Amino acid sequence: MTEAAVQQKKDIRKLTADQLKDWMVQHSEQGFRAKQVYEWLWKKSARSFDQMTNLSLKTRQLLDAHFDIRPLAVDQQQKSSDGTIKSSFRLYDGNLVEGVLIPALREADQDRMTACVSSQVGCSLTCKFCATGYMERKRNLDASEIYDQVVEVDRQARENFGAPLTNIVYMGMGEPLLNYRNVLDSVERITSPDGLNMSPKRITVSTAGIAKMIKQLGDDGVKFNLALSLHAANDQKRNQIMPINESNTLKALAEALQYFYRKTGTRVTLEYILFYNFNDTLQDAKELWEFTKRVPAKVNIIEYNPIAEATFKNTDPQTLDKFAAFLESKGVIVNVRRSRGKDIDAACGQLAGKDKAA
Template structure:
């Protein structure tokens, strides 16, 4: 009978140490193996060059490294690179490398990573929301996306990643353990050693999990996909709001702020003739009085499943100006990678070519 191999990256260092000693190996090898797995991101035991051939063969007999692979990639006219990542079970998720547009952006290189295969929240404007949620990603699968996109940044732009956003496919707070463990690995000196302040987790708004982030005193940044500052409109486009109303979210976000001292970012997509009026801006301004926050206004990126349109430039300027005049910190974010369906809300495994990254 063939026994399925265990995913070695699911073992803690202590668990691996115990296993090694039970199989006649020296326990200190566990730390070496973990360094190969996380710090050097090896994809095979053969690559663990400071282990004996006997030890490597023993590991290979009992374990596997379920590394993801880059199935396909394509490059936008603005330099954005979208990749389809194949997981060990054949499922696909997408991740995006967003390079700096200008030299004065301090060569910022941002990875947008996924946390689930599909999504269960059915937001009406998001392509992923029209997909079935198949499963959560393991911490190592999220970690591997970061490693792969970092490699792309170095190869394409001769620069490493500087920022990570959990804004790809899925709702990170519905994969709480996977999200938290992946960030722990990414920020660990024994992993990628990135600063938590360079990481942003975006949520559609799960109040109890936002409070849990506060209780866990997280050091990374939190963004809320708001998109409407009254419950009637938000219910229409984000069904999650029916069980996580704006008053509940305001309470949770204030709790998070008191616990962490970190100001939240509101993400607000401006839809033509839906949430782009001065009355909508007024409601958004009033909501910022309840929660210490800054606002990122985001262009809408059309998807075939929905009929929403991006607002016109004049209306957008008036909307942002209303908030700015009242002392709200507002940034207008221009979409990146729209021509390859890599922009915010467009990730759904579509239009990915069958070749490598285009020049």
């Protein structure tokens, strides 16, 4: 679809239910038809007006004359040896983003199916260990484009594993809190009874740390989980790998997380990649423990996934065990997250949305 053709019609999924109802009435359609259309768009994930079979042909033609539905399309797909599936999604304007289906590995979690979704095309934060951070940020994703990733990954889960999606993590390409409104709108559509009706407690939004927007999440009383990509509890070290820390210091982040907890009562997750000979000493563990005392949190220790643009290495297993053991000895809840999909560049920090046909 050309850009000129796209501009001739409006994206119908940018209308609220009330706006759609008003439009229908203005065009001599009965108001209740708007509810039917909204259900097709968000509950049944219709990709065209022709699919809306309980509407008359005249009504469908009217909608088609004025509006577009702009679903993303699977451009390429790769399956890892561990079952992880990475998809490259092409958007209506030709841009690419990536999303990942992560099936459970452990038998105890065999019903768990997790979608990792993107919120931006590229990223502006330039984190030194992340492939997306080396890309240009081209634009934010609309709420419907985030929603479409979830719908598609859910379809993949059902087709490949015979089970529906159970969890969603906003940990793909981009910084979710720099696309604040669209991210919250996408969560609303995913969790609404008029949408996918998933529990917000099954959703985790991960941020590199935008203190002002973390406080805004508290003010908005969000029900989903929040994760902070910390990776160093020392401003000097964090500045080196995450330039965003220069304007959002650990002190500012701790205050924002405390505010978020007071407003929502939700314990935060601190994500911490252990880089070899950089942030993996017992002193680093002590600094992380000190940070956890400032805000109720659990810690996810994440295995590093090498990228071509950086020289960081994953720490060795013995160092990781000592690091985790120290935190646990201080009463910190620690989970060690093993990477999935490394053989297809689908693991944490590896998503780059490259057009492999280019």
